[in-house]
Amino acid sequence: MSLTVLNAIIAVVIAIGFAALNAAYLVWAERRGAGRIQRRPGPNVNGPLGLLQPLADGAKLMTKQLMIPGGADKALFMVAPVLAMAPAIMSFVTIPFSDVIVAKSMDVGVLMIFAFASLGSMSILFAGWSSRNKYGVMASVRAVSQAISYEVPMLITVITIVMMTGSMNLHDLAVSQAGGFWHWNIIPSLASPLMPVSFLIFFICSLAETNRAPFDLGEAESELVAGFHTEYGSMGFGLFFMGEYANIVIGASLITILFLGGWGCPFGLFPSVFWFLLKIYLLIATFIWIRWTFPRTTIYGLLNLSWKILIPISLFNLLLTAGLLKVF
Amino acid sequence: MGAYFSEIFRGLQSLAIGMGITFREFFKPVVTVSYPMETLKMSARYRGHIELVEDEKGQPKCVACGMCQRACPSGCISLASESVEYEVEEKGETKTKKKKVLTKYNLNFTTCSLCGQCVENCSFGAIDFSKEYNLASSRKEDFHFDLLQRLKERNS
Numbered sequence: 001m002s003l004t005v006l007n008a009i010i011a012v013v014i015a016i017g018f019a020a021l022n023a024a025y026l027v028w029a030e031r032r033g034a035g036r037i038q039r040r041p042g043p044n045v046n047g048p049l050g051l052l053q054p055l056a057d058g059a060k061l062m063t064k065q066l067m068i069p070g071g072a073d074k075a076l077f078m079v080a081p082v083l084a085m086a087p088a089i090m091s092f093v094t095i096p097f098s099d100v101i102v103a104k105s106m107d108v109g110v111l112m113i114f115a116f117a118s119l120g121s122m123s124i125l126f127a128g129w130s131s132r133n134k135y136g137v138m139a140s141v142r143a144v145s146q147a148i149s150y151e152v153p154m155l156i157t158v159i160t161i162v163m164m165t166g167s168m169n170l171h172d173l174a175v176s177q178a179g180g181f182w183h184w185n186i187i188p189s190l191a192s193p194l195m196p197v198s199f200l201i202f203f204i205c206s207l208a209e210t211n212r213a214p215f216d217l218g219e220a221e222s223e224l225v226a227g228f229h230t231e232y233g234s235m236g237f238g239l240f241f242m243g244e245y246a247n248i249v250i251g252a253s254l255i256t257i258l259f260l261g262g263w264g265c266p267f268g269l270f271p272s273v274f275w276f277l278l279k280i281y282l283l284i285a286t287f288i289w290i291r292w293t294f295p296r297t298t299i300y301g302l303l304n305l306s307w308k309i310l311i312p313i314s315l316f317n318l319l320l321t322a323g324l325l326k327v328f
Numbered sequence: 329m330g331a332y333f334s335e336i337f338r339g340l341q342s343l344a345i346g347m348g349i350t351f352r353e354f355f356k357p358v359v360t361v362s363y364p365m366e367t368l369k370m371s372a373r374y375r376g377h378i379e380l381v382e383d384e385k386g387q388p389k390c391v392a393c394g395m396c397q398r399a400c401p402s403g404c405i406s407l408a409s410e411s412v413e414y415e416v417e418e419k420g421e422t423k424t425k426k427k428k429v430l431t432k433y434n435l436n437f438t439t440c441s442l443c444g445q446c447v448e449n450c451s452f453g454a455i456d457f458s459k460e461y462n463l464a465s466s467r468k469e470d471f472h473f474d475l476l477q478r479l480k481e482r483n484s
Contacts, residue, residue, distance in 0.1 A: 037350045040360040293350040294343065309336060 011103030024054035076130035083123035084243035121147035131231035139227035143218030174262025396446035
């Protein structure tokens with residue numbers, strides 16, 4: 001076995017471990033945060049501060065029977081949860097956590113992450129379609145239309161940034177913002193005066209892409225039972241859950257790299273992985289905060305927001321930046 | 329065009345207000361009472377099932393007049409008494425007097441509607457509402473309370 005293959009395997013194992021640990025403890029953080037916002041304690045019985053709750057949840061999920069509903073498309077039904085988790089793990093490979101901590105620095109890193117992210121909606125489509133459940137089908141139709149409409153403004157925003165930096169390598173994108181927060185992409189510059197708006201658009205789109213509230217129409221309990229994973233129990237459901245949280249971590253990492261200077265310190269001192277982790281967990285805390293603040297939107301509101309507001313504004317921003325880059 | 333942008337700005341503003349509210353709630357103290365470990369103090373006017381009131385000697389204040397039994401619309405109170413002779417010093421001479429002493433006071437809580445007519449009708453303040461609310465059982469007999477027995481247990 002050559003050294004590069006071994007490297008790749010180690011990177012994937014670390015990525016799986018990081019994703020699983022994050023998924024477990026983000027669920028805990030989510031429930032504790034929800035509790036605090038609603039002025040209740042949240043899970044606090046298992047272990048100090050309820051820190052052993054993810055273990056209890058995991059034991060419960062793994063010991064449950066794996067049911068396949070009658071009439072389901074068995075192959076797709078089994079593939080869907082794996083497909084929810086695998087792209088998320090793959091995306092970790094190219095994300096630079098610091099100047100040196102990156103599994104594989106790729107010149108098309110941005111492209112690769114978005115290619116894998118779009119596979120995520122395939123898993124939702126498979127899950128809803130194969131489980132032979134009307135709620136599942138409706139939820140997957142919604143989730144796919146949502147994914148299509150939000151990938152457009154997201155990618156337009158990314159094109160704007162790639163245009164400014166001139167690179168699709170995530171490492172280069174982060175390095176171009178090194179040295180203090182005034183170099184970050186979120187701060188408007190002469191060539192791109194609408195950058196805070198871009199940040200907001202990208203933030204909203206990553207909420208929608210990860211199927212988070214208030215855009216979690218794929219699993220709207222009040223109308224669709226549990227949405228696309230209605231028929232999933234046991235670890236099948238667990239994998240969907242882990243995939244969702246891994247996607248959240250990737251979304252936060254992307255926002256950090258594209259807009260918030262990656263691993264750079266806000267004051268230009270000691271750039272390191274700690275700044276990166278601090279930024280992504282602050283973003284994730286904001287995701288949780290948003291989830292427990294806003295009620296779920298309707299499907300029309302969701303699509304209107306994308307096609308009538310986000311896409312025109314991001315297109316305008318793209319053209320404006322392109323023009324100004326020529327001028328300056 | 330103006331309406332389009334003002335709608336966006338008003339929307340964003342309302343979102344920010346909502347997030348401000350949840351941010352403030354986050355730091356407020358938790359209001360949950362972890363029930364079996366912690367309990368709330370019941371309010372003074374809480375009406376649980378009835379309980380006998382004791383006098384300063386620890387005996388029931390009840391004189392076994394039976395008003396409560398008669399007032400009860402559900403017929404869930406049953407009491408019994410016996411006459412006891414006792415001696416008192418009165419104007420230098422010893423007299424023998426009779427009084428009724430309560431020997432049994434049963435409450436059938438399965439039919440009680442907690443209307444409080446018994447407490448209203450008691451002229452001696454001998455019964456009162458308890459603050460007991462942890463009442464759950466799979467057996468009917470557990471709700472046939474012997475209030476005299478409960479009084480003794482309270483005093484012991």
